[in-house]
Amino acid sequence: MLQIINVKKSFGGVHALRSVDMELIPGKLTSVIGPNGAGKSSLMNVISGFTKPTAxxxxxxxxxxxxxxxxxxxxxxxARTFQNLQMFSHMPAWEVAASGCFRLQSASRISDLLGLPSSRAEMRRSEERAHELLDFVAFEQAWRERRAGDLPYGLQRKLEISRALATSPKWLLLDEPAAGLNTAETAALGKLLKKISSTGVSLVLIEHDLDLVLEISDEVYVMDAGSVIARGGPAQIREDPKVIAAYIGADSDE
Amino acid sequence: MAQAAFVGIGAYTAALATDRLHLDHTFSILLGGLLAMTVGWLLSRPLSRLSELYLAMATLAFGIVTYIVFANVSVITGGLDPGITISRFSIFGYRLPRSNDFFWVCWGALVLSAFIASNLASSKTGRALRALKMSEAAAASVGIAVVKEKAFVFAMGAFFAGLSGGLFANVSRSFNAASFNFNYSIDLLMMVIIGSLSRVSGAILGALIITLLPMVLDNFEHGKTLFFGILIIVIIRFAPEGLIDTAVKLAVRLFRRPPSAQKVS
Structure with missing residues (x-):
C-alpha cells in the first residue's frame, strides 16, 4: 500500500498541499483530480521523490x-511519467522505450567497456523488450525508427508510458497523460490504462479530464486548493455536492 | 575543457615515475592514466551540480590552475624551463629496437581506446549518458543515478587523457609545462567539434586534421592562423555536427533518393 500521511508542502507563503492523507490500494487504478493549482502535481513530485514535503x-x-x-x-x-513531456528526443523511438530497462541491466562496467557477450546480450534483450512494450501500447511499427522528438505528441505520450513500463513497475504514476491529446487519443489512452491496470500494475493517475477519470478509475480523490475534498468510487464522486461545487460546477461555467 | 590538465597529469606522472621512482615505462603510463582518473573522479563530484556554461567555466578554471601549478612547482615538474626529460621507452625492461618503434605502441593504444570508447557508447552506460543529456528528470525516473554516471564518464575521459599524456611524454622525451596550456585544451575540443561530437571515428579524424593541418600549412607562415580560423568557421557553419556525421548524411541523401526527386530527374 502507498500511504500519504499528513503531507504538507509550501513554496514560500504558498501552500501547495495542506495536510493531504491518502491510502492508495495496490492493484487498483486510483485517480487524483482537481482544478489547476489544486496541488496535484506537487503531490506527484512528493511521491516520486522529486520534491521534499514540508511535513x-x-x-x-x-x-x-x-x-x-x-x-x-x-x-x-x-515509475512515473511527466506532465511536461520529458523525452529523450534524439533517440530513435524504440530506444526511448529500451532505456527504461536500464535498472534491469546488471552487466558490470568492465563487461560494458570490453563489450563482453553478457553486455551485448543484455542490450539486445532491452531492444526486444522495448518492441514487446511498444506492441503492448499499440505503437505503430512504422514510427519506431524515427527520432522520438519528431513524433506526433500523442505518440510521444505513448512512448513515455512504454519507457515507464520497461522498468517493470509495481506502481505507475501518470502525471496528466491526457493533456494535449484529442478526443480519440484520450479514449485510446483510457483503454490502454485499463489494460495496464489489468496486468496487475497499480496505477495512480493525476488528471484534469474528469470524464476520463470517472470512466476508468476504481477510486477517485478530488483535490482543491491543496486539500482532499472528496474520496470514493466514480459513481459516488459524480453525485458529491462538494465536488460539483468545487470542480464540475466551476468547469461548466467556462 | 580541462583535458589538457589530465594529459599533463598523465605525462608528469609517467616521467616522474620512471625517472625518479625507477618504475617500468609501461606501468608508469598506466599509473598516469589511473592518477588522472582519480583526479577526474574527485573533480566530478562538485562539478556535477553545475550545468552547461558553468560546467565549462569550472573545468576551464581547473585547467588553468593546473597549468599554473605545472609551470611553477619547478622542483618537481621542471616548470617551463628546463622542463623534464624521460629515459627511452622500454616494455618491462625490453628496449624497442628503434626509437621510432614507439609509434606502434601509440597505435596499439589508439586501437584499444577506440575499442573501449565504442563499446562504452553502445552499452547501457552510453545510452544512459545520451538519456541524461536530454532529460535528467526522466533519466532518474528510469533508475539512472545521474551524479554517478556523470562521475564515471568524467573519470573515464580523464583516464584516457592521462594515458595519452604518458604516451606523449615517451614520444617527446623532453617537454615542459607549455605543452599543457589552455591552447592545448582548445585544440582537443576542436578535434571533436570538427570530427564528430558523437562518434569515436570523428574524434580520430579531428585529431588527424588538427595535428596534420598546421604541418601542411607550415610554408605559409603568416597565413597559417588565418587559414586555420576560416576553416574552422566553415566547418562549424556547414557541418555543425562534425565532418563525419555530415558525410554520412550526404551519403544517405545521395544513395537513397526520395521518389519525388527521381521523377524530376
Whole structure:
C-alpha cells in the first residue's frame, strides 16, 4: 500500500498541499483530480521523490520513501511519467522505450567497456523488450525508427508510458497523460490504462479530464486548493455536492 | 575543457615515475592514466551540480590552475624551463629496437581506446549518458543515478587523457609545462567539434586534421592562423555536427533518393 500521511508542502507563503492523507490500494487504478493549482502535481513530485514535503510522510508498504533520490524510486518499483513531456528526443523511438530497462541491466562496467557477450546480450534483450512494450501500447511499427522528438505528441505520450513500463513497475504514476491529446487519443489512452491496470500494475493517475477519470478509475480523490475534498468510487464522486461545487460546477461555467 | 590538465597529469606522472621512482615505462603510463582518473573522479563530484556554461567555466578554471601549478612547482615538474626529460621507452625492461618503434605502441593504444570508447557508447552506460543529456528528470525516473554516471564518464575521459599524456611524454622525451596550456585544451575540443561530437571515428579524424593541418600549412607562415580560423568557421557553419556525421548524411541523401526527386530527374 502507498500511504500519504499528513503531507504538507509550501513554496514560500504558498501552500501547495495542506495536510493531504491518502491510502492508495495496490492493484487498483486510483485517480487524483482537481482544478489547476489544486496541488496535484506537487503531490506527484512528493511521491516520486522529486520534491521534499514540508511535513508529513510517504510510506510504501510501511517503509518511508522520503529522502530517497528519484533514481532509487525506480528500484522500489515506482515509475512515473511527466506532465511536461520529458523525452529523450534524439533517440530513435524504440530506444526511448529500451532505456527504461536500464535498472534491469546488471552487466558490470568492465563487461560494458570490453563489450563482453553478457553486455551485448543484455542490450539486445532491452531492444526486444522495448518492441514487446511498444506492441503492448499499440505503437505503430512504422514510427519506431524515427527520432522520438519528431513524433506526433500523442505518440510521444505513448512512448513515455512504454519507457515507464520497461522498468517493470509495481506502481505507475501518470502525471496528466491526457493533456494535449484529442478526443480519440484520450479514449485510446483510457483503454490502454485499463489494460495496464489489468496486468496487475497499480496505477495512480493525476488528471484534469474528469470524464476520463470517472470512466476508468476504481477510486477517485478530488483535490482543491491543496486539500482532499472528496474520496470514493466514480459513481459516488459524480453525485458529491462538494465536488460539483468545487470542480464540475466551476468547469461548466467556462 | 580541462583535458589538457589530465594529459599533463598523465605525462608528469609517467616521467616522474620512471625517472625518479625507477618504475617500468609501461606501468608508469598506466599509473598516469589511473592518477588522472582519480583526479577526474574527485573533480566530478562538485562539478556535477553545475550545468552547461558553468560546467565549462569550472573545468576551464581547473585547467588553468593546473597549468599554473605545472609551470611553477619547478622542483618537481621542471616548470617551463628546463622542463623534464624521460629515459627511452622500454616494455618491462625490453628496449624497442628503434626509437621510432614507439609509434606502434601509440597505435596499439589508439586501437584499444577506440575499442573501449565504442563499446562504452553502445552499452547501457552510453545510452544512459545520451538519456541524461536530454532529460535528467526522466533519466532518474528510469533508475539512472545521474551524479554517478556523470562521475564515471568524467573519470573515464580523464583516464584516457592521462594515458595519452604518458604516451606523449615517451614520444617527446623532453617537454615542459607549455605543452599543457589552455591552447592545448582548445585544440582537443576542436578535434571533436570538427570530427564528430558523437562518434569515436570523428574524434580520430579531428585529431588527424588538427595535428596534420598546421604541418601542411607550415610554408605559409603568416597565413597559417588565418587559414586555420576560416576553416574552422566553415566547418562549424556547414557541418555543425562534425565532418563525419555530415558525410554520412550526404551519403544517405545521395544513395537513397526520395521518389519525388527521381521523377524530376
Amino acid at each position: 508529513g510522510d510517504v510510506l510504501l508498504d510501511a517503509r518511508t520513501l522520503l529522502g530517497l533520490p528519484p533514481h532509487e524510486m525506480c528500484g522500489l518499483g515506482i
